[in-house]
Amino acid sequence: MVPIDRSRLAALLADEQAAYAAANPRSQELYAAAGNLFGRVPMTWMNKWSGGFPLYLDHARGARITDVDGHTYVDFALGDTAAMAGHSPEATIKAVATRYADQGGATTMLPTADAQWVGAELTARFRMPLWSFSLSATDANRWAIRLARLATGRPKILVFGYSYHGSVDEAFALAGPDGSTISRPGNVAPPVPVDLTTRAAVWNDLASVEAALQHEDVAAILTEPALTNIGIVLPEPGFMAGLRELATRYGALLMIDETHTFSAGWGGATTAWGLEPDIFVIGKSIGGGISCGAYGLSESVAGAVTRHTSSGEADIIDVGGVGGTLAGNALSLAAMRATLGEVLTPEAFERMIALATRFTEGVEASLAEFGLPWSIAQLGARAEYRFVSPAPRTGEEAAAAADDELDAYMHLAMCNRGILMTPFHNMALMCPDTTAEDVDRHTAAFREAVAALRS
Incomplete structure (x- = not known):
């Protein structure tokens, strides 16, 4: 050419x-x-x-x-x-108007019945049994990372070079020489050197993943099912299954972020490709343009978190660094219910x-x-x-x-x-x-x- x-x-x-x-x-x-x-x-x-x-x-x-x-x-x-879902889909307009104008109470710190409906729908689509909500996938990733560290007792997150996870600090990392982790070019003033929080691997290279996991300090592999923000880079045959096997073998969690790859289908790549995450993250699209995000937990991860919080080691209700007063608000949940139920069918x-x-x-x-x-x-x-x-x-x-x-x-x-x-x-x-x-x-x-x- x-x-x-x-x-x-x-x-x-x-x-x-x-x-x-x-x-x-x-x-x-x-x-x-x-x-x-x-x-x-x-x-x-x-x-x-x-x-x-x-x-x-x-x-x-x-x-x-x-x-x-x-x-x-x-x-x-x-x-x-x-x-x-398109700009301002009719079903979402109606739900938001009803919640905000007719019913009021967009942000009250009280749950609504819409939350359980959305949780059940997300379970049907992505096969994760337990859900919590945020205002963006970035927040969902941040909070889920904290829970992954709590559940495993390990400090680090493994990411892939140029994978997309919003503005999560741990994600701006590349695999450096000799197994080191280096900051991605353009990373704005990382709070600590990135190698203190992160191990990095190369996409489609299971050997690089195993080399990182062998340190036995990785709480979770955080990944998209396909790279998306650097151009679509699809997984090669066996790569995602290899990540699942390596995570299990080395005691790490598999955390799948489908913020962009939800495009793969009604249940994202997770359902379309039969993936088996321990933690699942999504955002942006599920609210029809209203700010929202969500993360799903397996029963085993939720159980580990509950054990640590019941003992008083961590606080996920008040001051533990997970959640925010606007997360799970009534307006976002109404938008998610309408968008998932009537638009993104x-x-x-x-x-x-x-x-x-x-x-x-x-x-x-x-x-x-x-x-x-x-x-x-x-x-x-x-x-x-x-x-x-x-x-x-x-x-x-x-x-x-x-x-x-x-x-x-x-x-x-x-x-x-x-x-x-x-x-x-x-x-x-x-x-x-x-x-x-x-x-x-x-x-x-x-x-x-x-x-x-x-x-």
Whole structure:
């Protein structure tokens, strides 16, 4: 395959940047006026958009976003998974309005019947018997890690290079030389050296996992079923089963984070692939856009935690560092019940996955037509292309394949043609409101953009 002409890429990128700036004057004005915001945005990652300033939201519904300049986009970013149910699904709107406006009491520190319904639904989907709630998967991971340490009496967490677990401190680690653990590039002021809290392994490399576990100080292996935030890196055959076997052999827990991989199906990759976690974490998508998260525990983990708390060694009710006053609030639980019960149904996943397959096939056709040395991976309702072929098999390989200039060009080319991709990477997610016409629109725009690279 012929490599990309970098001078042509630079010229095309400049054209797309100019078109973006010309088309979005109101967003640019709002960004320039946001002097009281750190980085001029509500959260600094919002500066990731490739045009020099972010688009500003006016309204969104289903698989569509309209910005303040009046442009409506097919949204494949979907809040980087948070809006997997689509923007403001009707069932969730009704449940939230009923809870907040009619019934009141969004945050009272009292449980509601919705909590047990959601817990039972999560058990049916992910096969974990006991659940607790948070406001994000990051919080769910943090609290579950504390419980894993309590249950095992061990201090460290094993993670994989470039695996995604929100802003959990232990997760920003890479495997270094000779089995050491080093901080991931860009990690902001870790509270302690990362090797004090974490051991790191290489994805799809069971030997590196076993070498880390042999120290017998790992409380839990924290992993996604597939890497997602560095591009989709799928597990090789036998890898996830190997993690389960190694965790059991060395006395560690297996903690699976499906915040992104819920796209694999109604029961996530855990059910689709027959995984057997001891602890399970999910967030973002299950509340239809309302802040929420959850973690599930096996009976044995819950029993170990209970023994330690009953003895007075730890306090998970008041001051032990687990939970928060807004966690498990009535509004979040109402949103989760409606979203899980009426929106993200088995039938919805069937349609979403079929559309992601259509999306993948459209990208593959253009890559073959123009001889581009890229690849695309699909994980249920989610698909993502990378600027390398064959597809990366580790997080480190995926990171090495990054190309900021191509990223910026492809994101702006899609945006200028009415399509939003996830700004952090080239991920596209289908929601229940996504249509075949939306996918075909992306296929045509993608073909136009890559054809320009070869002209």
